[in-house]
Amino acid sequence: LIYGVVAVIIYLCFPNHTVQETIAQYFEALSGYLQAKSDFFDPDDTDCLPAKQFALAKANVKVMEAFDKARVSLFYRLCGQHRHLRTQKMLRYYFTGQDIWERASSSHSQYQVLFQSLQNSDLIFRIQRILELQAMACRHIADTLRNNESYQHNPRGERALLGLSQSLNYHQNLDFECRYTLQSIYENLRSIEGQLTQFAEDKTDQNANPKTTKTARLIGENVSGLRNMFKAIKSQCHFGSPLFRHAVRLSIVVLLCSTLVELFQIKEGYWILLTAILVCQPNYSATKKRLIQRVIGTLLGVLVGLSLRYLSPTLEAQLGIIVVTSSLFFFFRTNNYSFSTFFVTIQVLVSFDVVGLDPDGAMIPRILDTLLGVSIAWFGVSYLWPDWKYLNLHTSLKETLNNSATYLRHIIAQLQFGYRDQFSYRLARRAAQNAVANLSTAVSNMTSEPKKYQQALEFAPTLLGLSYTLISYISALGAHRTDCQTINHQIDFAAVFFKQAKQVADLLNRMATSPIEIAQSIADIEQQLHGFEAKYQTEMDEQHAMLLQQLRLIVQLLPQMSTFVSIEKSYHQDKVLTSGQIKQNIYKTATRQAKIEITTFLQIFVKIVPLVISYITIEYLC
Secondary structure: OHHHHHHHHHHHHOOOHHHHHHHHHHHHHHHHHHHHHHHHHOOOOOOOHHHHHHHHHHHHHHHHHHHHHHHHHHHHHHHOOOOOHHHHHHHHHHHHHHHHHHHHHOOOOOHHHHHHHOOOOOHHHHHHHHHHHHHHHHHHHHHHHHHOOOOOOOOHHHHHHHHHHHHHHHOOOOOHHHHHHHHHHHHHHHHHHHHHHHHHHOOOHHHOOHHHOOOOOOOOOOOOOHHHHHHHHHOOOOOOOHHHHHHHHHHHHHHHHHHHHHHHOOOOOHHHHHHHHHHOOOOHHHHHHHHHHHHHHHHHHHHHHHHHHHHOOOHHHHHHHHHHHHHHHHHHOOOOHHHHHHHHHHHHHHHHHHHOOOHHHHHHHHHHHHHHHHHHHHHHHHHOOOHHHOOOHHHHHHHHHHHHHHHHHHHHHHHHHOOOOOHHHHHHHHHHHHHHHHHHHHHHHHHHOOOOOOOHHHOHHHHHHHHHHHHHHHHHHHHOOOOOOOHHHOHHHHHHHHHHHHHHHHHHHHHOOOHHHHHHHHHHHHHHHHHHHHHHOOOOOHHHHHHHHHHHHHHHHHHHHHHHHHHHHHHHHHHOOOHHHHHHHHHHHHHHHHHHHHHHHHHHHHHHHHHHHHHHHHHHHO
Protein backbone atom coordinates (compact mmCIF):
# COMPACT_ATOMS: atom_id res chain seq x y z
CA LEU A 1 0.00 0.00 0.00
CA ILE A 2 2.81 2.43 0.89
CA TYR A 3 4.64 1.59 -2.32
CA GLY A 4 1.50 2.21 -4.40
CA VAL A 5 0.71 5.52 -2.67
CA VAL A 6 4.28 6.77 -3.08
CA ALA A 7 4.25 5.76 -6.77
CA VAL A 8 1.02 7.69 -7.39
CA ILE A 9 2.41 10.76 -5.61
CA ILE A 10 5.59 10.64 -7.67
CA TYR A 11 3.62 10.38 -10.92
CA LEU A 12 1.43 13.33 -9.84
CA CYS A 13 4.45 15.45 -8.96
CA PHE A 14 6.50 14.41 -12.01
CA PRO A 15 3.96 13.55 -14.74
CA ASN A 16 6.50 13.87 -17.58
CA HIS A 17 9.16 11.70 -16.00
CA THR A 18 8.11 8.48 -17.78
CA VAL A 19 7.90 10.16 -21.19
CA GLN A 20 11.22 11.90 -20.66
CA GLU A 21 12.91 8.64 -19.65
CA THR A 22 11.62 6.75 -22.72
CA ILE A 23 12.76 9.57 -25.03
CA ALA A 24 16.17 9.42 -23.32
CA GLN A 25 16.32 5.67 -23.97
CA TYR A 26 15.39 6.35 -27.59
CA PHE A 27 18.30 8.76 -28.09
CA GLU A 28 20.62 6.39 -26.26
CA ALA A 29 19.66 3.67 -28.74
CA LEU A 30 20.17 6.15 -31.60
CA SER A 31 23.65 6.82 -30.25
CA GLY A 32 24.46 3.10 -30.40
CA TYR A 33 23.09 2.94 -33.94
CA LEU A 34 25.21 5.87 -35.13
CA GLN A 35 28.27 4.32 -33.50
CA ALA A 36 27.61 1.02 -35.30
CA LYS A 37 27.13 2.97 -38.55
CA SER A 38 30.49 4.71 -38.09
CA ASP A 39 32.22 1.32 -38.06
CA PHE A 40 31.36 0.99 -41.76
CA PHE A 41 33.62 3.97 -42.54
CA ASP A 42 36.85 2.34 -41.42
CA PRO A 43 39.06 1.77 -44.49
CA ASP A 44 41.49 -0.33 -42.42
CA ASP A 45 38.78 -2.89 -41.62
CA THR A 46 36.96 -3.66 -44.87
CA ASP A 47 36.90 -7.46 -44.62
CA CYS A 48 34.18 -7.74 -41.95
CA LEU A 49 31.24 -6.21 -43.82
CA PRO A 50 28.73 -9.05 -43.06
CA ALA A 51 29.58 -8.85 -39.35
CA LYS A 52 29.13 -5.07 -39.42
CA GLN A 53 25.77 -5.44 -41.18
CA PHE A 54 24.61 -7.92 -38.57
CA ALA A 55 25.76 -5.63 -35.72
CA LEU A 56 23.95 -2.70 -37.36
CA ALA A 57 20.78 -4.80 -37.70
CA LYS A 58 20.91 -5.63 -33.97
CA ALA A 59 21.39 -1.93 -33.16
CA ASN A 60 18.40 -1.19 -35.39
CA VAL A 61 16.26 -3.62 -33.35
CA LYS A 62 17.21 -1.76 -30.15
CA VAL A 63 16.22 1.56 -31.75
CA MET A 64 12.93 0.02 -32.84
CA GLU A 65 12.17 -1.21 -29.32
CA ALA A 66 13.06 2.16 -27.76
CA PHE A 67 11.00 3.90 -30.44
CA ASP A 68 7.93 1.82 -29.57
CA LYS A 69 8.31 2.55 -25.85
CA ALA A 70 8.57 6.27 -26.53
CA ARG A 71 5.56 6.17 -28.85
CA VAL A 72 3.37 4.36 -26.29
CA SER A 73 4.31 6.67 -23.42
CA LEU A 74 3.67 9.75 -25.56
CA PHE A 75 0.35 8.31 -26.73
CA TYR A 76 -0.99 7.87 -23.20
CA ARG A 77 0.33 11.28 -22.21
CA LEU A 78 -1.49 12.91 -25.16
CA CYS A 79 -4.70 10.92 -24.54
CA GLY A 80 -5.65 13.34 -21.79
CA GLN A 81 -4.91 16.32 -24.08
CA HIS A 82 -1.90 17.24 -21.93
CA ARG A 83 -0.55 19.98 -24.20
CA HIS A 84 1.99 21.17 -21.66
CA LEU A 85 5.14 22.80 -23.02
CA ARG A 86 7.20 19.90 -21.66
CA THR A 87 4.99 17.41 -23.51
CA GLN A 88 5.27 19.41 -26.74
CA LYS A 89 9.04 19.43 -26.30
CA MET A 90 9.10 15.63 -25.90
CA LEU A 91 6.88 15.29 -28.99
CA ARG A 92 9.36 17.39 -30.96
CA TYR A 93 12.24 15.23 -29.72
CA TYR A 94 10.30 12.14 -30.78
CA PHE A 95 9.67 13.31 -34.36
CA THR A 96 13.16 14.75 -34.79
CA GLY A 97 14.61 11.45 -33.57
CA GLN A 98 12.66 9.69 -36.34
CA ASP A 99 14.17 12.03 -38.95
CA ILE A 100 17.67 11.44 -37.59
CA TRP A 101 17.07 7.69 -37.68
CA GLU A 102 15.86 7.83 -41.28
CA ARG A 103 18.87 9.89 -42.31
CA ALA A 104 21.30 7.67 -40.43
CA SER A 105 19.85 4.44 -41.81
CA SER A 106 20.14 5.59 -45.42
CA SER A 107 22.97 4.40 -47.68
CA HIS A 108 24.18 6.16 -50.81
CA SER A 109 26.67 3.64 -52.17
CA GLN A 110 28.09 0.16 -52.00
CA TYR A 111 30.65 0.68 -49.27
CA GLN A 112 33.27 -1.75 -50.55
CA VAL A 113 33.36 -0.02 -53.95
CA LEU A 114 33.55 3.39 -52.28
CA PHE A 115 36.44 2.34 -50.01
CA GLN A 116 38.45 0.97 -52.91
CA SER A 117 38.33 4.32 -54.69
CA LEU A 118 39.01 6.43 -51.55
CA GLN A 119 41.33 4.15 -49.61
CA ASN A 120 44.21 6.64 -49.49
CA SER A 121 42.21 9.82 -48.90
CA ASP A 122 41.07 11.52 -45.71
CA LEU A 123 37.38 11.60 -46.70
CA ILE A 124 36.40 8.24 -45.17
CA PHE A 125 38.08 9.09 -41.86
CA ARG A 126 36.30 12.45 -41.73
CA ILE A 127 32.90 10.81 -42.30
CA GLN A 128 33.61 8.27 -39.55
CA ARG A 129 34.64 11.05 -37.16
CA ILE A 130 31.44 13.03 -37.81
CA LEU A 131 29.27 9.97 -37.16
CA GLU A 132 31.12 9.32 -33.90
CA LEU A 133 30.59 12.94 -32.81
CA GLN A 134 26.89 12.71 -33.64
CA ALA A 135 26.65 9.47 -31.65
CA MET A 136 28.21 11.30 -28.69
CA ALA A 137 25.71 14.15 -29.17
CA CYS A 138 22.74 11.75 -29.02
CA ARG A 139 24.16 10.20 -25.85
CA HIS A 140 24.57 13.69 -24.39
CA ILE A 141 20.93 14.48 -25.23
CA ALA A 142 19.86 11.33 -23.35
CA ASP A 143 21.90 12.40 -20.31
CA THR A 144 20.47 15.92 -20.30
CA LEU A 145 16.92 14.55 -20.49
CA ARG A 146 17.55 12.28 -17.52
CA ASN A 147 19.13 15.09 -15.48
CA ASN A 148 16.61 17.81 -16.52
CA GLU A 149 19.40 19.94 -17.94
CA SER A 150 19.59 22.15 -21.02
CA TYR A 151 21.33 20.58 -23.98
CA GLN A 152 24.43 22.40 -25.21
CA HIS A 153 25.58 21.28 -28.63
CA ASN A 154 29.28 20.65 -29.14
CA PRO A 155 30.66 22.92 -31.93
CA ARG A 156 33.19 20.22 -32.90
CA GLY A 157 30.56 18.68 -35.16
CA GLU A 158 30.20 21.88 -37.19
CA ARG A 159 33.98 22.19 -37.53
CA ALA A 160 34.23 18.56 -38.64
CA LEU A 161 31.53 19.17 -41.27
CA LEU A 162 33.39 22.26 -42.48
CA GLY A 163 36.55 20.19 -42.80
CA LEU A 164 34.67 17.52 -44.79
CA SER A 165 33.25 20.19 -47.11
CA GLN A 166 36.71 21.67 -47.72
CA SER A 167 38.13 18.20 -48.35
CA LEU A 168 35.35 17.50 -50.88
CA ASN A 169 36.24 20.72 -52.71
CA TYR A 170 39.89 19.67 -52.71
CA HIS A 171 39.10 16.28 -54.27
CA GLN A 172 37.30 17.69 -57.29
CA ASN A 173 39.00 15.27 -59.67
CA LEU A 174 36.87 12.31 -58.48
CA ASP A 175 34.67 10.54 -61.00
CA PHE A 176 31.04 11.60 -61.48
CA GLU A 177 29.38 8.82 -59.49
CA CYS A 178 31.76 8.93 -56.53
CA ARG A 179 31.50 12.73 -56.28
CA TYR A 180 27.71 12.65 -56.10
CA THR A 181 27.78 9.80 -53.57
CA LEU A 182 30.05 11.76 -51.24
CA GLN A 183 27.98 14.89 -51.70
CA SER A 184 24.83 12.99 -50.73
CA ILE A 185 26.52 11.60 -47.61
CA TYR A 186 27.68 15.11 -46.71
CA GLU A 187 24.16 16.50 -47.09
CA ASN A 188 22.81 13.72 -44.89
CA LEU A 189 25.37 14.38 -42.17
CA ARG A 190 24.75 18.12 -42.39
CA SER A 191 21.01 17.56 -41.95
CA ILE A 192 21.57 15.40 -38.83
CA GLU A 193 23.92 18.02 -37.43
CA GLY A 194 21.35 20.73 -38.05
CA GLN A 195 18.66 18.77 -36.23
CA LEU A 196 20.97 18.16 -33.27
CA THR A 197 21.79 21.87 -33.16
CA GLN A 198 18.08 22.73 -32.95
CA PHE A 199 17.83 20.87 -29.64
CA ALA A 200 20.21 23.42 -28.11
CA GLU A 201 18.03 26.27 -29.40
CA ASP A 202 15.01 24.70 -27.62
CA LYS A 203 12.47 25.78 -30.26
CA THR A 204 8.81 24.94 -29.74
CA ASP A 205 6.49 23.54 -32.35
CA GLN A 206 4.96 26.95 -32.92
CA ASN A 207 8.22 28.23 -34.34
CA ALA A 208 8.59 25.35 -36.77
CA ASN A 209 8.15 25.69 -40.48
CA PRO A 210 4.45 25.09 -41.23
CA LYS A 211 5.36 23.31 -44.46
CA THR A 212 7.28 20.66 -42.56
CA THR A 213 5.12 20.45 -39.43
CA LYS A 214 4.39 16.87 -38.57
CA THR A 215 1.04 15.42 -37.65
CA ALA A 216 0.85 14.73 -33.91
CA ARG A 217 -1.03 11.49 -34.44
CA LEU A 218 0.40 8.44 -32.72
CA ILE A 219 -0.54 4.77 -32.78
CA GLY A 220 -1.74 3.55 -29.39
CA GLU A 221 -1.57 0.08 -27.93
CA ASN A 222 -5.03 0.18 -26.36
CA VAL A 223 -7.99 -1.52 -28.03
CA SER A 224 -11.39 -0.01 -27.29
CA GLY A 225 -14.78 -1.61 -27.77
CA LEU A 226 -15.80 -5.21 -27.09
CA ARG A 227 -15.88 -6.05 -30.78
CA ASN A 228 -12.33 -4.80 -31.36
CA MET A 229 -11.15 -6.53 -28.20
CA PHE A 230 -12.63 -9.82 -29.37
CA LYS A 231 -10.94 -9.42 -32.78
CA ALA A 232 -7.60 -8.65 -31.13
CA ILE A 233 -7.83 -11.73 -28.91
CA LYS A 234 -9.07 -13.96 -31.74
CA SER A 235 -6.18 -12.89 -33.98
CA GLN A 236 -3.75 -14.31 -31.41
CA CYS A 237 -5.55 -17.59 -30.69
CA HIS A 238 -3.38 -19.91 -32.76
CA PHE A 239 -0.07 -21.63 -32.14
CA GLY A 240 1.60 -19.51 -34.79
CA SER A 241 1.39 -16.63 -32.30
CA PRO A 242 4.36 -16.51 -29.86
CA LEU A 243 2.10 -14.82 -27.31
CA PHE A 244 -0.46 -17.63 -27.41
CA ARG A 245 2.21 -20.35 -27.28
CA HIS A 246 3.84 -18.77 -24.25
CA ALA A 247 0.48 -18.32 -22.50
CA VAL A 248 -0.49 -21.98 -22.93
CA ARG A 249 3.03 -23.17 -22.08
CA LEU A 250 3.14 -21.05 -18.92
CA SER A 251 -0.29 -22.34 -17.86
CA ILE A 252 0.92 -25.94 -18.14
CA VAL A 253 4.10 -25.08 -16.23
CA VAL A 254 2.01 -23.57 -13.42
CA LEU A 255 -0.20 -26.69 -13.39
CA LEU A 256 2.83 -29.00 -13.12
CA CYS A 257 4.37 -26.97 -10.29
CA SER A 258 1.12 -26.73 -8.34
CA THR A 259 0.47 -30.47 -8.78
CA LEU A 260 3.93 -31.37 -7.46
CA VAL A 261 3.53 -29.12 -4.44
CA GLU A 262 0.06 -30.45 -3.57
CA LEU A 263 0.86 -34.08 -4.35
CA PHE A 264 3.96 -34.28 -2.15
CA GLN A 265 2.86 -31.57 0.35
CA ILE A 266 6.13 -29.68 -0.12
CA LYS A 267 6.67 -27.03 2.54
CA GLU A 268 7.23 -23.57 1.02
CA GLY A 269 6.66 -25.11 -2.40
CA TYR A 270 5.65 -21.71 -3.70
CA TRP A 271 9.33 -21.17 -4.44
CA ILE A 272 9.19 -23.87 -7.12
CA LEU A 273 6.26 -22.12 -8.78
CA LEU A 274 7.89 -18.70 -8.45
CA THR A 275 11.16 -19.93 -9.95
CA ALA A 276 9.46 -21.65 -12.90
CA ILE A 277 7.37 -18.57 -13.75
CA LEU A 278 10.33 -16.18 -13.58
CA VAL A 279 12.67 -18.43 -15.54
CA CYS A 280 10.22 -19.50 -18.29
CA GLN A 281 10.62 -16.99 -21.14
CA PRO A 282 8.87 -16.80 -24.57
CA ASN A 283 11.82 -18.41 -26.40
CA TYR A 284 14.28 -21.20 -25.66
CA SER A 285 17.49 -19.15 -25.81
CA ALA A 286 16.26 -16.56 -23.32
CA THR A 287 14.98 -19.29 -20.97
CA LYS A 288 18.30 -21.17 -21.10
CA LYS A 289 20.21 -17.99 -20.31
CA ARG A 290 17.93 -17.06 -17.42
CA LEU A 291 17.97 -20.64 -16.12
CA ILE A 292 21.76 -20.57 -15.78
CA GLN A 293 21.64 -17.12 -14.20
CA ARG A 294 19.02 -18.25 -11.71
CA VAL A 295 20.97 -21.32 -10.56
CA ILE A 296 24.28 -19.48 -10.25
CA GLY A 297 22.70 -16.52 -8.44
CA THR A 298 20.88 -18.78 -5.98
CA LEU A 299 23.94 -20.90 -5.15
CA LEU A 300 26.17 -17.88 -4.59
CA GLY A 301 23.43 -16.12 -2.61
CA VAL A 302 23.00 -19.11 -0.31
CA LEU A 303 26.75 -19.34 0.33
CA VAL A 304 27.13 -15.61 1.08
CA GLY A 305 23.88 -15.43 3.07
CA LEU A 306 24.91 -18.26 5.37
CA SER A 307 28.46 -16.92 5.64
CA LEU A 308 27.11 -13.68 7.09
CA ARG A 309 25.96 -15.59 10.18
CA TYR A 310 29.54 -16.23 11.20
CA LEU A 311 30.07 -12.47 11.47
CA SER A 312 27.34 -12.34 14.18
CA PRO A 313 25.74 -9.13 12.91
CA THR A 314 23.50 -7.11 15.21
CA LEU A 315 19.79 -6.69 14.49
CA GLU A 316 20.43 -3.20 13.14
CA ALA A 317 23.10 -4.56 10.79
CA GLN A 318 20.76 -7.30 9.61
CA LEU A 319 18.02 -4.78 8.87
CA GLY A 320 20.55 -2.68 6.98
CA ILE A 321 21.58 -5.73 4.92
CA ILE A 322 17.91 -6.38 4.09
CA VAL A 323 17.42 -2.80 2.89
CA VAL A 324 20.64 -2.83 0.80
CA THR A 325 20.01 -6.24 -0.80
CA SER A 326 16.36 -5.38 -1.55
CA SER A 327 17.42 -2.14 -3.23
CA LEU A 328 20.11 -3.92 -5.24
CA PHE A 329 17.59 -6.58 -6.25
CA PHE A 330 15.28 -3.96 -7.76
CA PHE A 331 18.24 -2.17 -9.36
CA PHE A 332 19.52 -5.32 -11.12
CA ARG A 333 16.09 -6.84 -11.77
CA THR A 334 16.04 -5.71 -15.43
CA ASN A 335 19.79 -5.30 -15.99
CA ASN A 336 21.38 -8.49 -14.67
CA TYR A 337 19.22 -11.37 -13.53
CA SER A 338 22.14 -13.23 -11.87
CA PHE A 339 22.85 -10.29 -9.57
CA SER A 340 19.16 -9.75 -8.76
CA THR A 341 18.77 -13.45 -7.81
CA PHE A 342 21.97 -13.29 -5.76
CA PHE A 343 20.82 -10.29 -3.71
CA VAL A 344 17.24 -11.47 -3.18
CA THR A 345 18.55 -14.84 -1.91
CA ILE A 346 20.69 -13.05 0.67
CA GLN A 347 17.70 -10.90 1.62
CA VAL A 348 15.48 -13.97 2.15
CA LEU A 349 18.03 -15.83 4.29
CA VAL A 350 18.78 -12.79 6.48
CA SER A 351 15.04 -12.16 6.84
CA PHE A 352 14.56 -15.75 8.01
CA ASP A 353 17.18 -15.16 10.70
CA VAL A 354 15.55 -11.89 11.79
CA VAL A 355 12.06 -13.38 12.22
CA GLY A 356 13.43 -16.43 14.08
CA LEU A 357 13.29 -19.09 11.35
CA ASP A 358 16.21 -21.42 10.75
CA PRO A 359 18.21 -20.26 7.70
CA ASP A 360 20.24 -23.49 7.73
CA GLY A 361 17.06 -25.47 7.26
CA ALA A 362 16.01 -23.15 4.42
CA MET A 363 19.28 -23.54 2.52
CA ILE A 364 18.81 -27.01 1.02
CA PRO A 365 15.07 -26.52 0.26
CA ARG A 366 15.92 -23.23 -1.41
CA ILE A 367 18.48 -24.90 -3.71
CA LEU A 368 16.27 -27.91 -4.50
CA ASP A 369 13.21 -25.72 -5.11
CA THR A 370 15.27 -23.67 -7.55
CA LEU A 371 16.51 -26.79 -9.36
CA LEU A 372 12.97 -28.22 -9.60
CA GLY A 373 11.56 -24.90 -10.84
CA VAL A 374 14.19 -24.40 -13.54
CA SER A 375 13.84 -28.07 -14.63
CA ILE A 376 10.11 -27.64 -15.17
CA ALA A 377 10.67 -24.35 -17.02
CA TRP A 378 13.30 -26.01 -19.23
CA PHE A 379 10.89 -28.86 -19.95
CA GLY A 380 8.20 -26.34 -20.94
CA VAL A 381 10.27 -24.41 -23.49
CA SER A 382 11.98 -27.54 -24.86
CA TYR A 383 8.99 -29.81 -25.42
CA LEU A 384 5.81 -27.69 -25.28
CA TRP A 385 5.55 -26.09 -28.73
CA PRO A 386 9.25 -25.11 -28.93
CA ASP A 387 10.19 -22.05 -30.94
CA TRP A 388 12.21 -23.90 -33.56
CA LYS A 389 9.01 -25.54 -34.83
CA TYR A 390 7.45 -22.12 -35.51
CA LEU A 391 10.45 -19.95 -36.40
CA ASN A 392 9.54 -18.93 -39.94
CA LEU A 393 12.26 -17.16 -41.88
CA HIS A 394 10.14 -17.41 -45.03
CA THR A 395 7.25 -15.38 -43.60
CA SER A 396 9.57 -12.72 -42.16
CA LEU A 397 11.31 -12.33 -45.52
CA LYS A 398 8.03 -11.93 -47.43
CA GLU A 399 6.88 -9.35 -44.91
CA THR A 400 10.15 -7.43 -45.32
CA LEU A 401 9.91 -7.33 -49.13
CA ASN A 402 6.24 -6.33 -49.20
CA ASN A 403 6.63 -3.60 -46.55
CA SER A 404 9.74 -2.28 -48.29
CA ALA A 405 7.71 -1.99 -51.51
CA THR A 406 4.96 -0.07 -49.68
CA TYR A 407 7.54 2.24 -48.07
CA LEU A 408 9.07 2.94 -51.49
CA ARG A 409 5.65 3.78 -52.97
CA HIS A 410 4.98 6.33 -50.21
CA ILE A 411 8.34 7.99 -50.88
CA ILE A 412 7.61 8.12 -54.63
CA ALA A 413 4.24 9.72 -53.94
CA GLN A 414 5.82 12.44 -51.79
CA LEU A 415 8.53 13.08 -54.38
CA GLN A 416 5.93 13.30 -57.13
CA PHE A 417 3.19 15.30 -55.42
CA GLY A 418 5.12 17.29 -52.81
CA TYR A 419 6.43 16.73 -49.31
CA ARG A 420 3.87 15.83 -46.67
CA ASP A 421 4.96 14.10 -43.48
CA GLN A 422 1.66 12.28 -43.44
CA PHE A 423 0.54 9.79 -40.83
CA SER A 424 0.29 7.07 -43.48
CA TYR A 425 3.91 7.67 -44.54
CA ARG A 426 5.13 7.26 -40.98
CA LEU A 427 3.07 4.08 -40.68
CA ALA A 428 4.69 2.66 -43.82
CA ARG A 429 8.17 3.62 -42.61
CA ARG A 430 7.55 2.03 -39.24
CA ALA A 431 6.15 -1.15 -40.82
CA ALA A 432 9.25 -1.49 -43.03
CA GLN A 433 11.60 -0.99 -40.09
CA ASN A 434 9.55 -3.43 -37.99
CA ALA A 435 9.74 -6.06 -40.72
CA VAL A 436 13.54 -5.81 -40.93
CA ALA A 437 13.71 -5.95 -37.13
CA ASN A 438 11.58 -9.13 -37.11
CA LEU A 439 13.83 -10.68 -39.75
CA SER A 440 16.86 -9.74 -37.65
CA THR A 441 15.28 -11.35 -34.59
CA ALA A 442 14.58 -14.56 -36.52
CA VAL A 443 18.19 -14.76 -37.75
CA SER A 444 19.50 -13.92 -34.27
CA ASN A 445 17.45 -16.75 -32.77
CA MET A 446 18.82 -19.11 -35.42
CA THR A 447 22.37 -18.00 -34.63
CA SER A 448 21.86 -18.88 -30.96
CA GLU A 449 20.94 -22.46 -32.01
CA PRO A 450 23.49 -23.25 -34.76
CA LYS A 451 22.99 -27.02 -34.64
CA LYS A 452 19.28 -26.81 -35.39
CA TYR A 453 19.68 -24.25 -38.20
CA GLN A 454 23.00 -25.26 -39.72
CA GLN A 455 21.64 -25.30 -43.28
CA ALA A 456 19.71 -22.03 -42.97
CA LEU A 457 22.67 -20.21 -41.39
CA GLU A 458 24.62 -20.68 -44.63
CA PHE A 459 22.52 -17.97 -46.27
CA ALA A 460 20.35 -16.29 -43.58
CA PRO A 461 22.95 -13.73 -42.30
CA THR A 462 23.75 -12.66 -45.87
CA LEU A 463 20.04 -12.38 -46.64
CA LEU A 464 19.57 -10.19 -43.56
CA GLY A 465 22.46 -7.95 -44.65
CA LEU A 466 20.96 -7.55 -48.13
CA SER A 467 17.51 -6.79 -46.68
CA TYR A 468 19.00 -4.16 -44.44
CA THR A 469 20.98 -2.65 -47.33
CA LEU A 470 17.77 -2.50 -49.36
CA ILE A 471 15.88 -0.63 -46.65
CA SER A 472 18.83 1.75 -46.21
CA TYR A 473 18.83 2.60 -49.93
CA ILE A 474 15.08 3.26 -49.78
CA SER A 475 15.52 5.38 -46.64
CA ALA A 476 18.05 7.53 -48.51
CA LEU A 477 15.32 8.44 -51.02
CA GLY A 478 12.96 9.21 -48.14
CA ALA A 479 15.54 11.35 -46.38
CA HIS A 480 15.81 13.66 -49.42
CA ARG A 481 12.09 13.99 -50.16
CA THR A 482 11.97 17.39 -48.41
CA ASP A 483 14.70 18.82 -50.65
CA CYS A 484 13.24 17.82 -54.02
CA GLN A 485 10.51 20.39 -54.51
CA THR A 486 11.27 20.95 -58.21
CA ILE A 487 11.66 17.37 -59.37
CA ASN A 488 8.61 17.60 -61.66
CA HIS A 489 10.05 20.64 -63.45
CA GLN A 490 12.23 18.35 -65.59
CA ILE A 491 9.59 16.46 -67.52
CA ASP A 492 11.97 13.98 -69.15
CA PHE A 493 13.53 13.04 -65.85
CA ALA A 494 10.18 12.75 -64.02
CA ALA A 495 8.72 10.54 -66.74
CA VAL A 496 11.58 8.04 -66.53
CA PHE A 497 12.25 8.20 -62.78
CA PHE A 498 8.71 7.72 -61.47
CA LYS A 499 7.86 5.02 -64.00
CA GLN A 500 10.93 2.96 -63.17
CA ALA A 501 10.58 3.57 -59.41
CA LYS A 502 7.03 2.20 -59.44
CA GLN A 503 8.22 -0.81 -61.43
CA VAL A 504 10.91 -1.43 -58.79
CA ALA A 505 8.24 -1.41 -56.08
CA ASP A 506 6.21 -3.92 -58.11
CA LEU A 507 9.33 -6.10 -58.51
CA LEU A 508 9.79 -6.21 -54.72
CA ASN A 509 6.23 -7.53 -54.35
CA ARG A 510 6.81 -10.10 -57.10
CA MET A 511 10.11 -11.15 -55.55
CA ALA A 512 8.27 -12.17 -52.39
CA THR A 513 6.38 -14.84 -54.39
CA SER A 514 8.36 -15.59 -57.60
CA PRO A 515 11.98 -14.40 -57.32
CA ILE A 516 13.20 -16.39 -60.35
CA GLU A 517 10.84 -14.73 -62.83
CA ILE A 518 12.04 -11.14 -62.39
CA ALA A 519 15.59 -11.32 -63.78
CA GLN A 520 14.65 -9.94 -67.20
CA SER A 521 12.59 -7.10 -65.67
CA ILE A 522 15.54 -6.06 -63.51
CA ALA A 523 17.85 -6.02 -66.52
CA ASP A 524 15.37 -3.87 -68.51
CA ILE A 525 15.07 -1.29 -65.73
CA GLU A 526 18.83 -1.11 -65.25
CA GLN A 527 19.34 -0.63 -68.99
CA GLN A 528 16.79 2.20 -69.20
CA LEU A 529 18.20 4.02 -66.14
CA HIS A 530 21.78 3.67 -67.37
CA GLY A 531 20.81 4.93 -70.84
CA PHE A 532 18.97 7.93 -69.39
CA GLU A 533 21.89 8.81 -67.09
CA ALA A 534 24.37 8.62 -69.98
CA LYS A 535 22.18 10.81 -72.15
CA TYR A 536 21.30 13.55 -69.63
CA GLN A 537 24.34 13.40 -67.33
CA THR A 538 25.52 16.92 -68.10
CA GLU A 539 22.00 18.43 -67.83
CA MET A 540 20.99 17.04 -64.41
CA ASP A 541 21.60 18.98 -61.21
CA GLU A 542 22.83 17.40 -57.96
CA GLN A 543 19.39 16.51 -56.59
CA HIS A 544 18.20 14.74 -59.73
CA ALA A 545 21.52 12.90 -60.08
CA MET A 546 21.30 11.76 -56.46
CA LEU A 547 17.75 10.42 -56.86
CA LEU A 548 18.66 8.56 -60.05
CA GLN A 549 21.77 7.12 -58.42
CA GLN A 550 19.78 5.86 -55.40
CA LEU A 551 17.25 4.17 -57.64
CA ARG A 552 20.06 2.52 -59.60
CA LEU A 553 21.61 1.27 -56.34
CA ILE A 554 18.31 -0.41 -55.46
CA VAL A 555 18.06 -1.97 -58.91
CA GLN A 556 21.69 -3.17 -58.78
CA LEU A 557 20.99 -4.86 -55.45
CA LEU A 558 17.92 -6.74 -56.71
CA PRO A 559 19.74 -9.53 -58.68
CA GLN A 560 21.76 -10.59 -55.64
CA MET A 561 18.69 -10.21 -53.45
CA SER A 562 16.65 -12.34 -55.86
CA THR A 563 19.30 -15.10 -55.82
CA PHE A 564 19.27 -15.43 -52.03
CA VAL A 565 15.48 -15.18 -51.87
CA SER A 566 15.37 -18.12 -54.32
CA ILE A 567 17.76 -20.07 -52.08
CA GLU A 568 15.56 -19.38 -49.09
CA LYS A 569 12.44 -20.40 -51.00
CA SER A 570 14.06 -23.72 -52.00
CA TYR A 571 15.07 -24.28 -48.37
CA HIS A 572 11.51 -23.52 -47.25
CA GLN A 573 9.98 -25.88 -49.83
CA ASP A 574 12.30 -28.68 -48.73
CA LYS A 575 10.90 -28.31 -45.22
CA VAL A 576 7.25 -28.44 -46.30
CA LEU A 577 5.51 -31.67 -47.33
CA THR A 578 2.99 -31.66 -50.11
CA SER A 579 -0.60 -32.67 -49.36
CA GLY A 580 -0.13 -36.04 -51.11
CA GLN A 581 2.92 -36.87 -49.02
CA ILE A 582 1.06 -35.89 -45.88
CA LYS A 583 -1.74 -38.35 -46.66
CA GLN A 584 0.75 -41.14 -47.39
CA ASN A 585 2.88 -40.58 -44.29
CA ILE A 586 0.32 -39.46 -41.75
CA TYR A 587 0.22 -42.80 -39.94
CA LYS A 588 4.01 -43.16 -39.87
CA THR A 589 4.45 -39.59 -38.65
CA ALA A 590 1.90 -39.99 -35.87
CA THR A 591 3.49 -43.24 -34.70
CA ARG A 592 6.99 -41.77 -34.75
CA GLN A 593 5.83 -38.65 -32.92
CA ALA A 594 4.13 -40.76 -30.25
CA LYS A 595 7.33 -42.72 -29.69
CA ILE A 596 9.33 -39.50 -29.43
CA GLU A 597 6.91 -37.99 -26.92
CA ILE A 598 6.89 -41.14 -24.76
CA THR A 599 10.70 -41.32 -24.81
CA THR A 600 10.95 -37.62 -23.94
CA PHE A 601 8.51 -37.98 -21.07
CA LEU A 602 10.44 -40.93 -19.65
CA GLN A 603 13.71 -38.97 -19.89
CA ILE A 604 12.23 -36.01 -18.05
CA PHE A 605 10.61 -38.31 -15.51
CA VAL A 606 13.92 -40.05 -14.80
CA LYS A 607 15.61 -36.67 -14.30
CA ILE A 608 12.96 -35.14 -12.03
CA VAL A 609 12.07 -38.14 -9.80
CA PRO A 610 15.49 -38.34 -8.05
CA LEU A 611 15.27 -34.63 -7.25
CA VAL A 612 11.79 -35.02 -5.80
CA ILE A 613 12.81 -38.08 -3.74
CA SER A 614 15.92 -36.31 -2.46
CA TYR A 615 13.91 -33.27 -1.54
CA ILE A 616 11.24 -35.24 0.36
CA THR A 617 13.91 -37.28 2.18
CA ILE A 618 15.76 -34.16 3.31
CA GLU A 619 12.50 -32.53 4.40
CA TYR A 620 11.61 -35.49 6.64
CA LEU A 621 15.17 -35.83 7.99
CA CYS A 622 15.22 -32.14 8.89
